[in-house]
Amino acid sequence: MEHTLPDPEPGAILVRVLSSNICGSDVKNWKGGSSVGVGASKSCQGHEFVGCIEVLGEGVTADYAGQPVKPGDRIVAAYYITCGECPACKKGRYDQCENAYIHLGQSPEQFPFFSGTFATHYYVFPKQHFYKVPDTLPDDLAAGANCRFSQIYYGLERLRPVAGETLLIQGAGSMGLYAAAIAGEKGISTIVIDSVAERLEMAKRFGADHVVSMADFPTLEEREKAVKDLTGGRGPDMAIEVTGVAAAVEEGLHHLAPMGRYVIIGTNTFAAQATLSPGYITRKSLEVTGVARYLPEYLYKSLQFLDQFQHKYPFREFSSATLGLDALEEGMSMVGEKKVIHAVIVPEF
Ligand SMILES: [Zn+2]
Ligand SMILES: [Zn+2]
Structure with a gap:
C-alpha cells in the first residue's frame, strides 16, 4: 500500500x-x-x-x-x-x-x-x-524502550521501592528480566519465579539475587516455603506479576509480607479469571494496584537506563x-x- x-x-x-x-x-x-x-x-x-x-x-x-x-x-x-x-x-x-x-x-x-x-x-x-x-544507544535497544521497558519501570516505581527491600518477580519473560535489572540498580534484592530453566538462568544474568523454579517446587505450598526461606520467614516487601497467568495473582498474595505492595501488569485482559482469597489482602493489609501503560516521562528514564547499562546486562541476547x-x-x-x-x-x- x-x-x-x-x-x-x-x-x-x-x-x-x-x-x-x-x-x-x-x-x-x-x-x-x-x-x-x-x-x-x-x-x-x-x-x-x-x-x-x-x-x-x-x-x-x-x-x-x-x-x-x-x-x-x-x-x-x-x-x-x-x-x-x-x-x-x-x-x-x-x-x-x-x-x-x-x-x-x-x-x-x-x-x-x-x-x-x-x-x-x-x-x-x-x-x-x-x-x-541518546547518540550512544543503538536502534534495536531504543525501539523496545517505548513499550515493555517503560511500563515495567513505571510499574516498579509505583511500588515506591526503598533500597534494602525485597521484590518478588513472578515471570522471567522480558519484563521480569528488565524488572530484575532496574530493581537491582536501586539496591532492591530480587527473587524471580518461573518454570523455565533457561529463563531463570537469564534472570540471574539480569541481576536476580535468587530464582525459584516451579519445576523444582511444583506446588504453591512448596514455593511459599522457598520464598519465605529466602526472606527471613516474612515474605517479600513487594511483588510484580508479569506472567499473564491469572492464577499467579493469588500466589502473589500468598507470598507477600504483611503490609506488602503488589503491582499486577501481566494479567491485562478482562477475560482472564482466577480464584482469589481476598482475606490475604485484608489480614496482611496488602496494597494492590495495576499498571497498564506508563507515565510518558518513564520513556525518557528508560532511554537513559538502557544507554547507561546497555553493556552490563545481556539485553541483546534475546x-x-x-x-x-x-x-x-x-x-x-x-x-x-x-x-x-x-x-x-x-x-x-
Ligand atoms: Zn508493545
Ligand atoms: Zn487525558
Missing part, C-alpha cells in the same frame, strides 16, 4: 522509521483479539519503534524533556496520546488518559495515513510525547530476527508462535 507523505500539522512530526519491534499486542491485534478494542483489519499496526525526524510541524523545537530537536535526530514516541484534559490527565495520571488510543489502529486511508510504525514513515501526533534517543517490511506477516507468526522473543522490522532491510 502506498500513500503520499503527509505534511505535519502544528505540534506533529513526520519521521522515517529506522526499526520497529513486533510486540505481543501487535500480534493480538493482527489476530483480531485486541486488548484495547483495536480491530485487526484495515488498521495501522506497530508502535515499538525508533525513527529519524524528517519534518517538524510548526512549533516543535524540543522533545518533552526539553532537549532541542532538528531533522535527522533519532526519536522514540510513547504509543499513546496524553490529552491533558480528561479527569485522569488532570490528576497527572497520564497513564490512564481516557483518550490515549484515539489514533491507535486508525485506518491507513485516513489522514495522516502513517499512524502505525510498520511502514516506511510514522506520524507523531500533537500531544504524543516523544524523546530524543532471540531475535530482523526482517524487511514485506516479511511482516512472517515476523508476526514468529512472535505469535514464540519462535523468537523479538522480531524487528527494518524498512530498509
Whole structure:
C-alpha cells in the first residue's frame, strides 16, 4: 500500500522509521483479539519503534524533556496520546488518559495515513510525547524502550521501592528480566519465579539475587516455603506479576509480607479469571494496584537506563530476527508462535 507523505500539522512530526519491534499486542491485534478494542483489519499496526525526524510541524523545537530537536535526530514516541484534559490527565495520571488510543489502529486511508510504525514513515501526533534517543544507544535497544521497558519501570516505581527491600518477580519473560535489572540498580534484592530453566538462568544474568523454579517446587505450598526461606520467614516487601497467568495473582498474595505492595501488569485482559482469597489482602493489609501503560516521562528514564547499562546486562541476547517490511506477516507468526522473543522490522532491510 502506498500513500503520499503527509505534511505535519502544528505540534506533529513526520519521521522515517529506522526499526520497529513486533510486540505481543501487535500480534493480538493482527489476530483480531485486541486488548484495547483495536480491530485487526484495515488498521495501522506497530508502535515499538525508533525513527529519524524528517519534518517538524510548526512549533516543535524540543522533545518533552526539553532537549532541542532538528531533522535527522533519532526519536522514540510513547504509543499513546496524553490529552491533558480528561479527569485522569488532570490528576497527572497520564497513564490512564481516557483518550490515549484515539489514533491507535486508525485506518491507513485516513489522514495522516502513517499512524502505525510498520511502514516506511510514522506520524507523531500533537500531544504524543516523544524523546530524543541518546547518540550512544543503538536502534534495536531504543525501539523496545517505548513499550515493555517503560511500563515495567513505571510499574516498579509505583511500588515506591526503598533500597534494602525485597521484590518478588513472578515471570522471567522480558519484563521480569528488565524488572530484575532496574530493581537491582536501586539496591532492591530480587527473587524471580518461573518454570523455565533457561529463563531463570537469564534472570540471574539480569541481576536476580535468587530464582525459584516451579519445576523444582511444583506446588504453591512448596514455593511459599522457598520464598519465605529466602526472606527471613516474612515474605517479600513487594511483588510484580508479569506472567499473564491469572492464577499467579493469588500466589502473589500468598507470598507477600504483611503490609506488602503488589503491582499486577501481566494479567491485562478482562477475560482472564482466577480464584482469589481476598482475606490475604485484608489480614496482611496488602496494597494492590495495576499498571497498564506508563507515565510518558518513564520513556525518557528508560532511554537513559538502557544507554547507561546497555553493556552490563545481556539485553541483546534475546532471540531475535530482523526482517524487511514485506516479511511482516512472517515476523508476526514468529512472535505469535514464540519462535523468537523479538522480531524487528527494518524498512530498509
Ligand atoms: Zn508493545
Ligand atoms: Zn487525558
